[in-house]
Amino acid sequence: MSIFHSINTSASALTAQRLRMDVISSNMANVDTAGYRRKSVVLQPKEGNFSSFMSQAMSKQTTGAGNGVKVSKIVEDTETPFKLVYDPEHPDSDENGYVELPNVDPLREMVDLISATRSYEANVTVMNASKGMLMKALEIGK
Secondary structure, X not given: OOOOHHHHHHHHHHHHHHHHHHHHHHHHHOOOOOOOOOEEEEEEEOOOOHHHHHHXXXXXXXXXXXXXXXXXXXXXOOOOOOEEEEOOOXXXXXOOOEEEEOOOOHHHHHHHHHHHHHHHHHHHHHHHHHXXXXXXXXXXXX
């Protein structure tokens, strides 16, 4: 394990959470765009999975912590239906006069944004603590 392992792990989480905030911002920006589908970010560990880490911990053969997180994909929410609004004057209305407004719920997006922001802040705190420990280790040799 490298001396910078904790910083690299936090850096991967910062990158992933930043992308998550960008996708949430895009959803909020398109809340009134007809035909837009809500998008979300799917994260996964860089190596292994939860069950492999759990089995290592149970057998007391831990080889160390994980190696961070990565974005596996950005998916569209196809399960939540569009909101149908009757507006025959709208240019995107169908033959019956209904417009398919996005399946974006601003309340849900704000909750997700708060979650991503808190996770980002927690990883900044971890990174600063790691930096402080490394600086203290350098002072030992003085």
